[in-house]
Amino acid sequence: MQSELDISSNRPGSIQVFVSYSRTDRVFVDRLVADLERLNFSVWIDRRGIKAGRQWDNEIVSAIKRCFAMVVVLSNASVKSAGVADEFSSALDGNLLVFTHHARAV
Numbered sequence: 001m002q003s004e005l006d007i008s009s010n011r012p013g014s015i016q017v018f019v020s021y022s023r024t025d026r027v028f029v030d031r032l033v034a035d036l037e038r039l040n041f042s043v044w045i046d047r048r049g050i051k052a053g054r055q056w057d058n059e060i061v062s063a064i065k066r067c068f069a070m071v072v073v074l075s076n077a078s079v080k081s082a083g084v085a086d087e088f089s090s091a092l093d094g095n096l097l098v099f100t101h102h103a104r105a106v
Contacts, residue, residue, distance in 0.1 A: 016042045018067040018096070020087040021103075022077035028103040029073055036071075064090045068097065075103040 017036060021029045033043050044067055050059045064070065070091040078084045091098050 015069065016044055016067045018064050018070045018087070018091070019043060019045045019073065020070055020078075020084050020091075021073035022075060022081050022084060024077035025073055025075050025103045028075075032071070032073065032101065060087060061090055064096065065094055067091075070096050070098045072098060072100050073103050074100050078103070 019029060019033060019036075029045070033045055036043050044063045046056075046060065046063075049063055050056060064087065070087070072078070072084065072088055072091075088098065
């Protein structure tokens with residue numbers, strides 16, 4: 001008997017997906033996040049996941065550790081971003097599933 005994987009966004013243990021992107025791609029990323037959430041993925045994105053006054057880098061690393069997978073949004077800006085590169089590296093170090101999605105031609 002196979003068990004189903006629970007990907008409901010409001011339950012503990014749901015699949016949490018970290019989205020790594022360049023701010024330049026914000027409009028595209030907002031649509032991607034909405035699409036993932038419609039599919040019942042729990043999405044972690046910096047603009048919603050970090051409260052004022054918190055240490056940005058520490059919050060990012062902590063969020064990556066809590067996630068099951070990462071979507072790296074690829075664009076001309078993101079491939080030049082040190083932050084996206086650091087997030088990608090942390091995901092690989094943490095053995096997350098990593099998916100890439102092209103925002104526009106790279």
